[in-house]
Amino acid sequence: IAGITQAPTSQILAAGRRMTLRCTQDMRHNAMYWYRQDLGLGLRLIHYSNTAGTTGKGEVPDGYSVSRANTDDFPLTLASAVPSQTSVYFCASSQERTGELFFGEGSRLTVL
């Protein structure tokens, strides 16, 4: 069972470049989330999707966009990367409306 797969695992990116972080789940979960993790700040929600075809903004959505064309995929796009977007990004999903999240292993992004 793969669970949640994120790609790439790690990436160094020049400022101003466009970048898409991929997230795929095989658990048929309805809800999916993107978090960023920064030292001392914990995890902050960027965007979420409660079901395919719908998305919503989280706590720190600026500079990021998402789409949810189907149940399994939830890509996160940085249209024009800036150094403050250097972070570790986690994709997560949940089936029931219980709050239990299943996380991917993260994508470490460095913007220079």
Added chain:
Amino acid sequence: AQSVTQPDIHITVSEGASLELRCNYSYGATPYLFWYVQSPGQGLQLLLKYFSGDTLVQGIKGFEAEFKRSQSSFNLRKPSVHWSDAAEYFCALQETSGSRLTFGEGTQLTVNP
């Protein structure tokens, strides 16, 4: 707005010693509460959760947590720590079933041999 505070950024304990990680929350009603663990280079894994009922909740890996409404706390405990427990621990709050989680800042646990 709701918030979660983990007062201890870093805790060091000796293997075999007891452990308590603190979590305080701010919310007008009784929230749903969670503890997650993150091993180095990994995603987060659920340790335990509190929705209602018994205020002492048992989780995986020998962990437990106690919900104290009067103190707005949900502290995580383990009677005897193992070296493999070294990780970062996150407390999280959910206002209602299905709403998004709010995470605390995390507590890094180091276990000395």
